[in-house]
Every structure is written in structure tokens, then in C-alpha cells.
Amino acid sequence: MDVLVLIDKLDDLVHNARAVPLTDQVRVDKEEIYDILDQMRATIPEEIKQARWIVKERQEMLAEAKREAERLLKEGRERQQRLVSQEEVTKQAERAAEDVIEDARAREREIRLGAEDYADEILNTLEVNLSKFIAAVQRGRERLQGKDEPAEVG
Numbered sequence: 001m002d003v004l005v006l007i008d009k010l011d012d013l014v015h016n017a018r019a020v021p022l023t024d025q026v027r028v029d030k031e032e033i034y035d036i037l038d039q040m041r042a043t044i045p046e047e048i049k050q051a052r053w054i055v056k057e058r059q060e061m062l063a064e065a066k067r068e069a070e071r072l073l074k075e076g077r078e079r080q081q082r083l084v085s086q087e088e089v090t091k092q093a094e095r096a097a098e099d100v101i102e103d104a105r106a107r108e109r110e111i112r113l114g115a116e117d118y119a120d121e122i123l124n125t126l127e128v129n130l131s132k133f134i135a136a137v138q139r140g141r142e143r144l145q146g147k148d149e150p151a152e153v154g
Helices: 003-015 030-145
Strands: none
Touching: 003 030
């Protein structure tokens, strides 16, 4: 039986007891009080056991919750570190890729300018040679036509 119910019974017993005339005292049945007190003695240890069990369960639940929270925090920190590490690797790779692209563009420009200079030199040499060939062809044609007569020394 619940201790509070027994306390209520004890209270009712005192409240409904017969009053002693001309005093604040009441008459109660001693056996009824002893019976209720015995029931209280029997009930209180069981309720204390239950209360202790509840406190123990609560402490175990709190400890488990704390362990779980610590595990989740640890996992979160580890994941954060992995992500930060991956982000750093990605940034380094992006910087390296940008450097490679920049070097490739510089090398391409250098090669293109060198090729243009080389082509210009070849074309210039070809132009000079063609001019000489054209002049030689014109002289040859003029000789064939008899226009090129030896100059008179005079």
C-alpha cells in the first residue's frame, strides 16, 4: 500500500476520533494506530527501494546520455577535421592547377611569339631571296631581249 494512503488513514483516524470533553485531546484506538504504523513500516522500505532504483536508473540514463553526447561530439569533431582537411587539399589542388594553367599560358605565349618571330625571319629571308631571284630573272630576260648591252667605257 502507498505510504501517502496510510498517512491519510492515520489523519482520518485522528480527525474522526472522539474528543475528550473539555480538552483538545482525542481518544483513538491504539490497535488501529499500531496497525497503520506497521503497514507504514512495511511499505516505506519498499518505496525507498523503488525510489533508489529510480534514482539509479536515472543516473544510468544520464551517464548513457552523456556518453552518447560525448561520442557524437567526438564524431562531429572528427568529421569537421576531415572536411577541413579535404577543403585544404582541394584549395591546394586548385592553387596548383591555377599555377599549372598560368605556366602553360605563359609557355604557350612564349612559344607562339617565338614561332611568329621565326616565321617572320623565314618569310623575310624568302622575300629577300625572291627579290634577288626576280631581279636575276629580269636581268636574264633583258639579256635575252638584248637590252643589256655592255656599258661603254668612256
